[in-house]
Amino acid sequence: MRTLELPIKTDRLVLRPHREEDAPDLLRFSSRPDVARYLLVGPWTAEDAAREVAKRIPRTGLETDARGLALVLEHDGVVIGDIALWHPDDDTRLAEIGWTLDPDYGGRGFASEAAQAVLSAAFDVYGLHRVAAQMDARNSASARLAERVGMRREAHLRSNWWCKGEWTDTLIYARLADDPPPR
Numbered sequence: 001m002r003t004l005e006l007p008i009k010t011d012r013l014v015l016r017p018h019r020e021e022d023a024p025d026l027l028r029f030s031s032r033p034d035v036a037r038y039l040l041v042g043p044w045t046a047e048d049a050a051r052e053v054a055k056r057i058p059r060t061g062l063e064t065d066a067r068g069l070a071l072v073l074e075h076d077g078v079v080i081g082d083i084a085l086w087h088p089d090d091d092t093r094l095a096e097i098g099w100t101l102d103p104d105y106g107g108r109g110f111a112s113e114a115a116q117a118v119l120s121a122a123f124d125v126y127g128l129h130r131v132a133a134q135m136d137a138r139n140s141a142s143a144r145l146a147e148r149v150g151m152r153r154e155a156h157l158r159s160n161w162w163c164k165g166e167w168t169d170t171l172i173y174a175r176l177a178d179d180p181p182p183r
């Protein structure tokens with residue numbers, strides 16, 4: 001597997017590995033109930049932020065010992081979100097992607113820009129075969145994002161996940177290496 005050169009630069013973003021000092025910035029939005037609503041955990045506390053960032057710091061690429069990529073989204077020097085790519089099982093040609101954006105920066109295409117860049121890295125640098133995303137079926141913003149970056153809805157699993165005191169539905173999206181890129 002080829003080495004991914006970091007940071008990844010897009011028109012408006014720098015996608016770079018996590019640093020210890022990112023914890024307060026990530027906490028700013030990950031502690032918000034509206035951000036955590038459809039996530040498996042959270043809202044984050046300051047302790048969660050420190051622990052999560054420490055876990056993410058080594059995740060500088062699928063090709064590294066950490067077998068994962070965890071990047072912050074920086075816009076004009078401000079951390080406005082995070083994005084991750086990881087192998088869900090032993091097959092190194094398959095990956096999952098996940099994303100979070102500070103709602104103060106929502107609705108401007110930043111998350112799509114980051115997701116598109118990470119998917120390009122996944123297929124063009126890592127040569128992956130398939131990248132999938134799973135989300136709470138009520139998370140329509142996340143589903144729209146998956147569709148915007150060329151992922152197709154493959155499944156709606158009914159009541160398959162016990163999360164935060166209730167059974168929840170899950171959507172599965174995926175893009176294959178030879179799927180047409182988004183328009």
Ligand SMILES: CC(C)(COP(=O)(O)OP(=O)(O)OC[C@H]1O[C@@H](n2cnc3c(N)ncnc32)[C@H](O)[C@@H]1OP(=O)(O)O)[C@@H](O)C(=O)NCCC(=O)NCCS
Nearest residue numbers: 035099100101106107108109110111112134135141142144
């Ligand atoms: C999922 C999430 C990242 C989506 O954020 P978002 O702001 O909708 O996504 P983008 O930054 O790509 O912005 C896209 C929106 O901006 C609009 N937009 C404006 N300018 C744009 C541009 N230049 N390019 C693309 N979209 C643009 C789009 O029309 C779209 O709006 P719509 O969905 O109402 O049609 C965000 O809701 C989030 O962080 N949620 C909480 C965490 C979470 O649930 N993560 C997913 C776990 S599975």
